[in-house]
Each structure stands twice: as C-alpha cells, then as structure tokens.
Amino acid sequence: xxxxxxxxxxxxxxxxxxxxxxxxxxxxxxxxxxxxxxxxxxxxxxxxxxxxxxxxxxxxxxxxxxxxxxxxxxxxxxxxxxxxxxxxxxxxxxxxxxxxxxxxxxxxxxxxxxxxxxxxxxxxxxxxxxxxxxxxxxxxxxxxxxxxxxxxxxxxxxxxxxxxxxxxxxxxxxxxxxxxxxxxxxxxxxxxxxxxxxxxxxxxxxxxxxxxxxxxxxxxxxxxxxxxxxxxxxxxxxxxxxxxxxxxxxxxxxxxxxxx
Amino acid sequence: xxxxxxxxxxxxxxxxxxxxxxxxxxxxxxxxxxxxxxxxxxxxxxxxxxxxxxxxxxxxxxxxxxxxxxxxxxxxxxxxxxxxxxxxxxxxxxxxxxxxxxxxxxxxxxxxxxxxx
Numbered sequence: 001x002x003x004x005x006x007x008x009x010x011x012x013x014x015x016x017x018x019x020x021x022x023x024x025x026x027x028x029x030x031x032x033x034x035x036x037x038x039x040x041x042x043x044x045x046x047x048x049x050x051x052x053x054x055x056x057x058x059x060x061x062x063x064x065x066x067x068x069x070x071x072x073x074x075x076x077x078x079x080x081x082x083x084x085x086x087x088x089x090x091x092x093x094x095x096x097x098x099x100x101x102x103x104x105x106x107x108x109x110x111x112x113x114x115x116x117x118x119x120x121x122x123x124x125x126x127x128x129x130x131x132x133x134x135x136x137x138x139x140x141x142x143x144x145x146x147x148x149x150x151x152x153x154x155x156x157x158x159x160x161x162x163x164x165x166x167x168x169x170x171x172x173x174x175x176x177x178x179x180x181x182x183x184x185x186x187x188x189x190x191x192x193x194x195x196x197x198x199x200x201x202x203x204x205x206x207x208x209x210x211x212x213x214x215x216x217x218x219x220x221x222x223x224x225x226x227x228x229x230x231x232x233x234x235x236x237x238x239x240x241x242x243x244x245x246x247x248x249x250x251x252x253x254x255x256x257x258x259x260x
Numbered sequence: 261x262x263x264x265x266x267x268x269x270x271x272x273x274x275x276x277x278x279x280x281x282x283x284x285x286x287x288x289x290x291x292x293x294x295x296x297x298x299x300x301x302x303x304x305x306x307x308x309x310x311x312x313x314x315x316x317x318x319x320x321x322x323x324x325x326x327x328x329x330x331x332x333x334x335x336x337x338x339x340x341x342x343x344x345x346x347x348x349x350x351x352x353x354x355x356x357x358x359x360x361x362x363x364x365x366x367x368x369x370x371x372x373x374x375x376x377x
Contacts, residue, residue, distance in 0.1 A: 039337030
C-alpha cells in the first residue's frame, strides 16, 4: 500500500488519494447496493415492456418504440454489471475485521429463526482481536457453523457455546499487539456425528446438515478458513454434540476502523 | 406467493402470474410473507432476498421448516457481491431455483411452470 503511494508520488507531484481498503470496501458495498436497486427497477421496465409487446402485434410502430425502451434497459443493465464488478473487486480486498463484532452480527442475524429451547452463549476473551479478511468472509463462516449447530439441536434443544480467545493465553491477557493464533470454537450439544462423517464433513457435497433437514455444506467454511491461512477441525460424539475448532494465525489487537 | 419489497415489481410479477391463471398472494417483506403463508394453499414462493424486516434468507429457512416441500425461487439484484452472494446463500439454504435481476417475466413464468409440473 505504502509502496504504491510512494511510487505515485515519485511519478508526479500531484496529491494522490491514499489507498484505503476500508474506504474501498465501503465504496464497493455502496456500488453493490445501488446496482441491486437499479436491477429491480430494470426488471420492472423489462417486464412491462414485454407485456406491452404482447398486445402490440398489430401496431408495428408502437412495438418498435417498446423495443427501444428494452434497448435502453439493456444499456442500463450493462451499467449495473459494471457497478457489480466494482463491488466484487472491492469485496475481494482484505481489511481488518474485529472477530467478536462479526460473531455479534451473526447471532443478531440468526436469532429470529432460532427455535425456543436453543441457547447461544458467547464466551469472548479476545474482544479486540482483529484478523485481515475479506468483508463478509468470516460472517459466512460463523453463519454456516451457527446454522449447522442450530439444525443439529432441533427439535430437542440445547446450547451452542462460541468462544473466541488467544491461543497462547485463554484468559485474553496478552503482551503487545499480537495474538499469534486466534482460537474460535463452536461447540454444540446436538446430535453429533459418527467418525465416518467427521472424516468426510469438510468435503464438497457432504453435509452433516442433511441428516438434520436443511444442512449447509461445511466445505464452504473450510475454503474460507484456508483463505485466512487457518485450520478447522471437528470433534464429535453421536448423541453428545460437536465442536468445531478454528485457528487463525496472525491476529492482532487494536482499535482500527471496522468493516465486516 | 410473491415476496418483494419493490411495489412496482411486486405488481408486475403478480400481473404476469395471474395472466397465466396462477393464484397469487403478495407480501412486501419477509415478516408479512410468513404471516400470510398457509402451508395448505401455497405451492411455490418467489422471494426477493434483500428486504426490510425479515429478509429473503429468513423466509427460505422458515418455510423450509414449516413445509419443506414448498418450491422456492429466490430473486436478487446482487446487492452482496462475491462468493457469499445472497443468491448463493439462498441456494445453499435450499432454494429450488435462483434468478438474477434483471430478468424477463417470461423467464420467471417458465421456471414456475417447470417447478410445479
């Protein structure tokens, strides 16, 4: 980041914008939001144009005008594609993400659909631990693991306990800004898995969730953790529950601007 | 059932489906959809994903719990980019089909017909 800025400054004397990944990701999210809303409007334009054409078989001039409207909508569609491309480009950039905040967002998101009798407990000792991640990447991981746990505990009920702590020191007390390995654990009291399923569960198209109804593939979770240079393992016992342990290296403590 | 917060698009989809003799229940968001959902009469749900109140992902999850055999088509304009796109998540949650906006009503009607046959 700084090298690029220095190069720009060396090339000319003009002030160049600082490459700010947090601002970029917010701009990307804004572009994506605008594209989403525009695509809805364009769908309506396409829709009524198509319906109008159906009734204009005997009016070639009017039909041609409607086709011109569709042509204009096609051009608008290309613009929204460009906006989405911009959004996707920004969405691939890694920014500091506060892990505990992502967990809060996940639980807030899923809570309305959690059946009665299922509790979700947070045991966070590393409140200010950050990792460099693509925005929404950790959210998807946490959402998948939470949903799988909820499904494993439905309809019997139970408790999902999520812990976040520094691996060197589970009390969260740390020296300096580094948390060499962040340990995140999702531990449920659900149906559990046998040994055979545990060995297969991170492979594509294998899902413990299918046993419970509407499962989510854990291969998506494993891919995301690999992108963070981390590891994920499972331990489980049928009838007792499952625990997923995630280790992410290179975490750090701080009060950086957030984007998750 | 159509779940879409944009009123113009909601009415367009209603018109397009009623023209093909489907009976349509419309809702402006996920909360209204779940309040109006009747397992005995709803065979298929078309839901937008980004909506106020309960969003489309929640609609899919809850309908899958209430009546798993309900067909679900998720529609979205791609508000969340990348591999975690809402349409991809809808698919993982069990949507039978996903359609990106913008689309033509005839495309949607064809998908509805295919899923209900």
